[in-house]
Amino acid sequence: MYIKRYVxxxxxxxxxxPLTYNLIKDYNMEVNILxxxxxxxxxxxxxxxxxxxxxxxxxxxxxxxxxxxxxxxxSKQISLQxxxxxxxxxxxxxxxxxxxxxxxxxxxxxxxxxxCIVCGLCLKACPLNLFxxxxx
Amino acid sequence: MGIKxxxxxxxxxxxxxxAVVLTAExxxxxxxxxxxxxxxxxxxxxxxxxxxxxCSSGIFIxxxxxxxxxxxxxxxxxxxPAHAGIAAVDAYLGATAESVxxxxxxxxxxxxxxxxxxxxxxxxxxKGTDCYPGKEDIRQIDKDSVNEIFMFNPRxxxxxxxxxxxxxxxxxxxxxxxxLPGLGNAMYSTSGELSPLLNDPDLxxxxxxxxxxxxxxxxxxxWNGTQFNxxxxxxxxxxxxxxxxxIAVIGDLKKxxxxxxxxxxxxxxxxxxxxxxxxxxPVLDEEIAAGVSIGNRQIETxxxxxxSSGKPQLGITNYEELQxxxxxxxxxxxxxxxxxxxxxxxxxxxVLKGRxxxxxxxxxxxxxxxxx
Numbered sequence: 001m002y003i004k005r006y007v008x009x010x011x012x013x014x015x016x017x018p019l020t021y022n023l024i025k026d027y028n029m030e031v032n033i034l035x036x037x038x039x040x041x042x043x044x045x046x047x048x049x050x051x052x053x054x055x056x057x058x059x060x061x062x063x064x065x066x067x068x069x070x071x072x073x074x075s076k077q078i079s080l081q082x083x084x085x086x087x088x089x090x091x092x093x094x095x096x097x098x099x100x101x102x103x104x105x106x107x108x109x110x111x112x113x114x115x116c117i118v119c120g121l122c123l124k125a126c127p128l129n130l131f132x133x134x135x136x
Numbered sequence: 137m138g139i140k141x142x143x144x145x146x147x148x149x150x151x152x153x154x155a156v157v158l159t160a161e162x163x164x165x166x167x168x169x170x171x172x173x174x175x176x177x178x179x180x181x182x183x184x185x186x187x188x189x190x191c192s193s194g195i196f197i198x199x200x201x202x203x204x205x206x207x208x209x210x211x212x213x214x215x216x217p218a219h220a221g222i223a224a225v226d227a228y229l230g231a232t233a234e235s236v237x238x239x240x241x242x243x244x245x246x247x248x249x250x251x252x253x254x255x256x257x258x259x260x261x262x263k264g265t266d267c268y269p270g271k272e273d274i275r276q277i278d279k280d281s282v283n284e285i286f287m288f289n290p291r292x293x294x295x296x297x298x299x300x301x302x303x304x305x306x307x308x309x310x311x312x313x314x315x316l317p318g319l320g321n322a323m324y325s326t327s328g329e330l331s332p333l334l335n336d337p338d339l340x341x342x343x344x345x346x347x348x349x350x351x352x353x354x355x356x357x358x359w360n361g362t363q364f365n366x367x368x369x370x371x372x373x374x375x376x377x378x379x380x381x382x383i384a385v386i387g388d389l390k391k392x393x394x395x396x397x398x399x400x401x402x403x404x405x406x407x408x409x410x411x412x413x414x415x416x417x418p419v420l421d422e423e424i425a426a427g428v429s430i431g432n433r434q435i436e437t438x439x440x441x442x443x444s445s446g447k448p449q450l451g452i453t454n455y456e457e458l459q460x461x462x463x464x465x466x467x468x469x470x471x472x473x474x475x476x477x478x479x480x481x482x483x484x485x486x487v488l489k490g491r492x493x494x495x496x497x498x499x500x501x502x503x504x505x506x507x508x
Contacts, residue, residue, distance in 0.1 A: 087478075087480065088189075088474065088477045089475065090314075090473060093313055094316060102461075108479055121314065124314055124403040127401060127402050128398065
């Protein structure tokens with residue numbers, strides 16, 4: 001079983017095609033949608049996690065590329081400048097994988113990078129601008 | 137006849153190192169076992185605190201006259217406009233003022249830099265007059281190079297505050313943080329049972345002239361804050377269940393510490409300032425003891441939909457629920473998150489307690505009640 005994350009970029013004319021449905025039906029992929037930004041008439045972006053066998057993964061990705069979809073592997077992570085954190089908790093409001101939680105009873109911010117799906121919402125939620133996306 | 141203590145008696149105990157001082161959290165725990173009468177007998181002072189974003193904050197500065205003198209009519213500090221309409225070299229810099237070149241940098245950042253002791257660029261211009269012939273003054277200033285520099289915040293330390301949610305179908309970027317659509321989350325502020333004005337629900341203690349901890353320095357309550365509203369409905373424990381009283385505060389910036397202040401930028405809202413405030417509450421009698429004994433479960437507040445015009449009210453919750461991580465709104469379980477730092481508020485309450493125990497901080501009787 002292969003597990004990989006990709007950002008798919010859809011040109012405006014492909015936004016309405018049921019690509020995810022085809023990936024599931026024809027390529028036996030388990031698809032987890034981590035983030036979606038689809039707007040009719042505009043370019044759309046999807047952050048997906050695929051789970052499937054090696055051959056099906058390759059065939060599925062080829063199918064997407066042949067359709068004119070941008071396929072970029074995700075290789076980024078969120079970093080936090082914890083030494084400047086005031087532990088207000090504002091970032092925990094937007095973190096739904098519980099990578100960011102408040103420790104009890106100390107009320108200190110607890111960041112677990114292994115739970116992070118790099119959705120990037122914490123970058124906008126932190127009033128001190130302490131989160132960054134790192135590419136590697 | 138219940139116990140009665142005076143400010144003078146408590147200050148005598150502080151001076152002799154005999155005062156019993158607890159934080160507001162410590163007294164709430166103690167109140168599970170002891171009655172208000174027992175607390176009034178055994179405890180002298182409670183320390184309360186908050187560390188949250190308080191947009192209505194700022195500083196007065198007198199820069200001192202340059203040579204030749206300039207009647208400063210337009211002022212920028214690190215490219216952030218300050219209000220110059222007071223005399224020749226006086227100015228007021230508001231925390232939420234935005235830089236003319238970068239909307240994510242503002243008055244709050246300049247204030248934090250000055251407290252840290254950093255240099256800030258002053259650019260001042262005037263038209264030139266007979267007594268102020270200079271037309272421009274550009275120089276580096278810091279807190280030691282100016283004559284006076286003091287913080288004056290027109291509205292701080294709200295006695296309770298709304299819970300913000302968003303029922304609309306789009307993300308709302310607000311001063312209460314990022315509110316996700318479809319009741320995606322709930323944001324709350326105030327430090328609950330630690331919060332200063334919630335420990336003095338009837339405003340008997342906190343009044344004009346009350347000495348406070350303001351960003352590490354000794355400051356004072358100078359007036360009721362703007363939008364002061366003592367008419368808010370109270371619950372069965374005497375706690376106003378929505379935004380109620382506020383205080384205007386003043387203190388010497390030169391004595392402040394950057395540990396208790398932090399500039400902030402809220403996405404698509406603008407710049408704000410986290411302010412650290414601590415206020416001692418002398419336990420003069422049973423009624424005061426009952427007020428400081430109130431805990432998070434008894435402190436209720438109102439939930440509002442920040443996603444709809446007019447911010448319709450959606451219900452009531454309490455700080456115990458809010459701090460548990462989830463509340464229910466319209467039958468839906470919603471994740472909650474704080475906006476003010478309980479960790480920092482606790483630190484301030486403990487530092488203030490230490491200063492009182494070390495006889496460095498005396499309590500003061502208000503010159504006038506805020507309600508008057």
